[in-house]
Amino acid sequence: MTPRGNRETVGITEVRTLETAPIHSRPILAPINTEEQKHRFLHHGHLPQFHLRGSEERVQGAMRTKVAQIKFDHFPEAKKILELVRQKFGDDDRLVEAAFGPLIDQREATHVVSQYLLEHGVDGMLKVLWSGDLNCSGRMQWRGPAQKYNRPELRRYSLWLQNTAENMYLRQHGIKCLIDHEVGTHFFRMLNDGFQPWYSNRDGFGLRSCRSWEAVAIEEGLATVNTMLQAKVKYLWVPALLYYASCMSTEMTFSDLFHHLETFIKDVHQRWKIVLRIKCGLPDPAKDLGGCGKDQAYFAGAVEILRNLETIDFHLLYSGKVCIDELPRIRRLARRDCIKLPHFLLDQEAYRKKLRQMAAINNIDSLHKKNETKKTTSVPKQRAGNMTRKFSVSVPNLPKYAPAAEAPKKSLLNRRKVSPNVVTYSRKYQYVSG
Template structure:
């Protein structure tokens, strides 16, 4: 009996394939999926802080140069972030109520897996992405890819893994939230990663004048685009979470770990979520009681505001050609291979997609209603009518047949001609250049034939 139980446990941990989609579950996230900025034993440190009040001392594998890469914190968009937070508090009372009403009730892991599988089939990604559930994942979701080195330039040999947090702390593990998370991870990160492998600059970005994959501009465009795509199908399209991340980074320069944790209680009641916010900012410090923090999480709100304030000037289809920033769009316009890329379903209608972005910008007070694009008046199609002299003036011998008159009318004013036609049709130009042989001639023919000049 013991042997049978051991076999059953091993089989449950092994990956299972359902309809060409591989699904795995981990109690502990593998090291290949972890970042060097992830603290070691963060679950134990969280329990000690919440239950005993013990201030944590984080240990991370990142070097000092990697810690200082995004140490600078900006205050440019602090008024916009505070306005979003105050609007959520005035409408819902707290961020916890906002999340519940925005993403719906909680669902099980099996129900969430079925919805993610349906999303993959809908976007034709079922044979390329693996779904991995992990209990100790720091974030709600994460997209990773592995394969040969970039210089090998073999995109077909790459494997993609969608990591999802399997715990009650995952705010997107809900009825509508799982689809919003799929728009973030699959509809944005995965498709841009996949399309980037098909472009000529994939293995030689510097030779084409394109920035590095870890550049700050690319990070803002990548996460900003994913942020606004997350709110496309949400019931309330307020950018509360990215605004809170931006606000937390700004307040870290004034407060210690404990002070910042207590201060965020005005916007969030959930103690676990507040711990995660403060941990993400203070994890790079040797002593968390010092002021300062990690400003990388500001890219979510910064990139979203940049895109929402330049909707008409941004080519979103070209932006999906690869992992590129907004500033690099003019450079790659003639280089990008657009006939082989994949686009998400919500970008099939670009006009409708931009209209949704305008709604998000107005709801978050990022654009005034006066600057919204006016609805263009639809022009009515007006058929061109041409008066043709009647055939009664001519004798029966010169009178054209009905078929000739019908073809003549269609050639002058075809049925499909209208003001909306992209190539305007000029009947006068045709009449001067060509005329059917059977067309009647109103001028009398001269009886004497003209003589050549050399006989005169």
């Protein structure tokens, strides 16, 4: 049985401190003997052997998903950010201090969290749980009826926060960054998703599963850029490090990767946590190459958000757990009258301006700018001399009500069968040129 710690109430939000997190609240790939193996590795050099919460079959299934596959699409960008930060700050301690401010204790952090909940009108809508044995800095979690039963009002939300030195966000500005990530992004999108018509039938509306790689990347990418809004230094160093480490794990064992990352991060506790999250799902974490690439979603999603920030309707993106390319599909379906938005997103243009600055600092070019550059630099091809021919095309007079013909657009999503409960309307105009 999990020992219960202190219990207090701030506002009407219940706050608890637990010595250990309950087994049922841990992810499938979370080890249940982390502290023991960490001590053996750091103090005695013994290679770790993890016991995971999930069964062997479930762990293997999780490691075979697309979310867990290690990707290399953004490896150059991630490495470039790491090198840039190393040249500018020297080591990670200076960067963390500059970005997130001086250390604070749990009581101060709890006060910041409670104020955040009060200011956003969600006081009492979730529990705040502090624990020392989390394998992450924070995590939003909900429990209740499965989505297919369409009872979102019965969900109960919990915000888990780590209260040890491993939590680099337990700092004056860092705790605000962490709450923008967990509450300002994950909680609000979870909550808003429950108000939408697709909540219990995503497939019927042609939307991806929330567990798909695309959905996870946008969810975590949006949370990542929101994390840096209140940071004093806006380098995407942490997500870039997670992405880079996942790539390098394909060539290195647990111990090799741990020592290799010392180039970018001196803190042994942070390094341990990074390598642990990548390697713990392998049959033999100490010797096997590769690992779980789920943590790459933070950087990959952030890059996609920043590259498309000029065309994203962020208010619509907050209507639920949807992807960027699904926004046109839900534009007329989404209920906007009841969604909650974090304060930093109330002024969408000011928010977009901050993201532009973040993209510039991290050398991430906008796709909008790239397209504009191509248009201005492209030169039409011409044939030389008498080889040039002129063609004339006659177009018949079209009715006034008929719109101009457009080239067919390729859908970014696979067509799926529409639920019989969903009514769709379509008009087709056909033109015949003479």
